Amino acid sequence: xxxxxxxxxxxxxxxxxxxxxxxxxxxxxxxxxxxxxxxxxxxxxxxxxxxxxxxxxxxxxxxxxxxxxxxxxxxxxxxxxxxxxxxxxxxxxxxxxxxxxxxxxxxxxxxxxxxxxxxxxxxxxxxxxxxxxxxxxxxxxxxxxxxxxxxxxxxxxxxxxxxxxxxxxxxxxxxxxxxxxxxxxxxxxxxxxxxxxxxxxxxxxxxxxxxxxxxxxxxxxxxxxxxxxxxxxxxxxxxxxxxxxxxxxxxxxxxxxxxxxxxxxxxxxxxxxxxxxxxxxxxxxxxxxxxxxxxxxxxxxxxxxxxxxxxxxxxxxxxxxxxxxxxxxxxxxxxxxxxxxxxxxxxxxxxxxxxxxxxxxxxxxxxxxxxxxxxxxxxxxxxxxxxxxxxxxxxxxxxxxxxxxxxxxxxxxxxxxxxxxxxxxxxxxxxxxxxxxxxxxxxxxxxxxxxxxxxxxxxxxxxxxxxxxxxxxxxxxxxxxxxxxxxxxxxxxxxxxxxxxxxxxxxxxxxxxxxxxxxxxxxxxxxxxxxxxxxxxxxxxxxxxxxxxxxxxxxxxxxxxxxxxxxxxxxxxxxxxxxxxxxxxxxxxxxxxxxxxxxx
Numbered sequence: 356x357x358x359x360x361x362x363x364x365x366x367x368x369x370x371x372x373x374x375x376x377x378x379x380x381x382x383x384x385x386x387x388x389x390x391x392x393x394x395x396x397x398x399x400x401x402x403x404x405x406x407x408x409x410x411x412x413x414x415x416x417x418x419x420x421x422x423x424x425x426x427x428x429x430x431x432x433x434x435x436x437x438x439x440x441x442x443x444x445x446x447x448x449x450x451x452x453x454x455x456x457x458x459x460x461x462x463x464x465x466x467x468x469x470x471x472x473x474x475x476x477x478x479x480x481x482x483x484x485x486x487x488x489x490x491x492x493x494x495x496x497x498x499x500x501x502x503x504x505x506x507x508x509x510x511x512x513x514x515x516x517x518x519x520x521x522x523x524x525x526x527x528x529x530x531x532x533x534x535x536x537x538x539x540x541x542x543x544x545x546x547x548x549x550x551x552x553x554x555x556x557x558x559x560x561x562x563x564x565x566x567x568x569x570x571x572x573x574x575x576x577x578x579x580x581x582x583x584x585x586x587x588x589x590x591x592x593x594x595x596x597x598x599x600x601x602x603x604x605x606x607x608x609x610x611x612x613x614x615x616x617x618x619x620x621x622x623x624x625x626x627x628x629x630x631x632x633x634x635x636x637x638x639x640x641x642x643x644x645x646x647x648x649x650x651x652x653x654x655x656x657x658x659x660x661x662x663x664x665x666x667x668x669x670x671x672x673x674x675x676x677x678x679x680x681x682x683x684x685x686x687x688x689x690x691x692x693x694x695x696x697x698x699x700x701x702x703x704x705x706x707x708x709x710x711x712x713x714x715x716x717x718x719x720x721x722x723x724x725x726x727x728x729x730x731x732x733x734x735x736x737x738x739x740x741x742x743x744x745x746x747x748x749x750x751x752x753x754x755x756x757x758x759x760x761x762x763x764x765x766x767x768x769x770x771x772x773x774x775x776x777x778x779x780x781x782x783x784x785x786x787x788x789x790x791x792x793x794x795x796x797x798x799x800x801x802x803x804x805x806x807x808x809x810x811x812x813x814x815x816x817x818x819x820x821x822x823x824x825x826x827x828x829x830x831x832x833x834x835x836x837x838x839x840x841x842x843x844x845x846x847x848x849x850x851x852x853x854x855x856x857x858x859x860x861x862x863x864x865x866x867x868x869x870x871x872x873x874x875x876x877x878x879x880x881x882x883x884x885x886x887x888x889x890x891x892x893x894x895x896x897x898x899x900x901x902x903x904x905x906x907x908x909x910x911x912x913x914x915x916x917x918x919x920x921x922x923x924x925x926x927x928x929x930x931x932x933x934x935x936x937x938x939x940x941x942x943x944x945x946x947x948x949x950x951x952x953x954x955x
Contacts, residue, residue, distance in 0.1 A: 455522050458515075462504050466530040466559065468547050469502040470540050499535070503543060523552035530559040531592065536585035544588050548595060555626050556598055560589070561605035561633075596624060603631035612640035629655040664688050675699035686742060689719055697724040703736070704729060718744040724796075728754040733801045737782035748790040752798035753783070756827075780808045792818055800825035800861070806840035810851070813841075819852055823859040838862055842882045846889050858899040876903050877922060880941065884928050891937050898938035 396404075441447070446454070505526055509519040519525055526547045531540075562581070581589055593612070596602065602624075604612075627650050644666045647653065655673040656662075662676065664687060671692050676699070689695070722745050727736060733755045787794065794816050800823075813819070826838050838860060844851050862879065883901050890896040921929070921941065932939050 451518060454518060455525070458508060458519065458522070458525055461508065462525045463528050463557070465504075465528075466502075466557070467505040467526055467528040468543060469500075469504075469530045470536075470543070471500045471502075471530070471532045472534055499532075499537070499540060501540070501543065505547070506543075520550065523550060523554040526551040527554045528557040529592070531561075531588065533560065533562055533581040533585035533589050535582055536588055538584060541584055541588050544591065548591070553598060555600035556595060557601040558592060558595070558599050559603040559605075559631075560592060561603075596627075598626055599624065600626050601629040601631075602627060603633070605633040612643045624650045624653070626652065628652050631657040633657075633659050664691055667692065670694055673697040675701060677701040685739070694721055695719070696721055697726075698722060699724075699726040701726075701728050702730070703727050703739075704731065718746070720747060723747060724750040724752075726750075726752040726754075730756065732756065733780075733783070733804075740782040740786040743786060743789075745786070745790045747793060748787075749793050750796035751787065751790075751794060752796070752823075754798075754800045756800075756802050780804050780812065784808065784812050787812060788815065792816065794819055796821040798823040801827075803827050810841060810844050814851055816852070818854055820854055821857040821859075822852065822855055825861040825863065827863045838879050839882060842879075842886045845886050853895070855895075856897045858896060860900070861902045863903075876943075877925065879903075880921070881925055884925060884932070887932055887937065887939065888928065891932055891935050896937065900940040900942075902940075902942035 449457075505519060508525075509516040529544065529547055531544065624646055627647075630647060630653060648666050648668055650668055651670065653668045654670060656667070656671055657675040659677045661684065664684075667674075667688065669691065672694055674692065674695060674697070685700070689698075725745060725748060727739070729735065733753070736753070736755070792815065795818055797816070797819055798821075803826075813822075824841075860883070862876075880901065880903075883899070887896060887899055921943070929939055929941065
């Protein structure tokens, strides 16, 4: 039997256990449905709630306190485990030099500091006082994007921060858009330039806005262009050109460089090895180009426009020029660049096919790589090819016709108008024959050419390792079966392209969609697969890529987007080639706009 309740010493009444009394007294129902209803408590039930809360709330607080202590103990134990486990991390066993090399790969892959505008497209800007100011398109560049990779990595841990702050090369790569800069951007640029110490810099500066008013070359307008803060940062960056190794600037005109002539401390670019000039208008900063000409270590130069010979440094090894027009200027330039190893003529646009006699051959002994892109037909380059002798040429890349642009409608008209001439490869063949047998890389994206002449050309290239062809099939007329003939010849002849390891073939068809024969496409694909199977047996080829392009107007009625699938038999053969280690990629036609590329 339970022990009797004790008596009060004063009144001799029995003492009652309040906690037990609470449970003995009727309590309000806790069923959720009752709580959601309009149930009313009785007076007795209502009177018990304050007493219940009075005893249970302290109990809840006690439990919460105990839980809080347990959480603290858990967190302390977890932190201790993580800290002790970190001693076993492989990253701690890396020498500092290797860690810095890894961090350099991350920071300098693009730029360690990249300040850009939200909209970097074809922006138009005019100052408020200009009559041409457009309120709808005026100040579009409002927000700035900041990617400060080095700063982010320095916040990983104290150990990394100490190493990064002591490695100036990790702070030496900057890409800056000067429009509408603020103090935070100026502070970041100052931080990077300071922590880069005297390490050579890689700088890319640009202004994405096209400015539309006269008087742009006046100094006060330069401040309007960039804003006062942006102009100050611009001057700060230009003042560091004396220790810049790679410099790229993109402005509508390089007259902005003339603004800071009086602030430029150094009188030479002793470390500069690469210069990329993407301005469009004729240069106004003659002082800058005078320094470029005298730069002793400049070996790579890229320009969006023609550069006078007197501005080119003699030690130049790589030259890429856009909008080069006229053979005379080009042939005059080459003898002055005896150390040139790579020449790229982009958008080469001679006004017409020259009627002048073939000039005296210009022999360039050191040129190894030669690339020409033009929207004109291949025949427009005949005089250029006939004028050069390149005995040590190893890489030749030719891109002709409007297929190099994105205007698909103009492309079709251009292909239809192209003349299919047997002798259109003659000048190119002559250039290659005069260049010896050292050619290892050949890329031809040109209008249709005869297969027999092309195959005859390849038979004299025993050292060719990489071959990239674009075969354009005309809508009508005689069709050069270059792909079929080339593949058949490579199967039957061991002497044709014995060293080729990398083969890329693009076949573009400009047939009307009603005349397009899909079976021809898969027949050509099967022929290429058969050739690869024959070549792969002796490990005579390592990778190949075959793409089929089809031109269809986007407004063609009655045509739905369609996905082509490689037939099962051919797909199995391709899989077998891949299992042998051959890398093979097939791209089937793009149909209408919105249709995705099919890659098997």
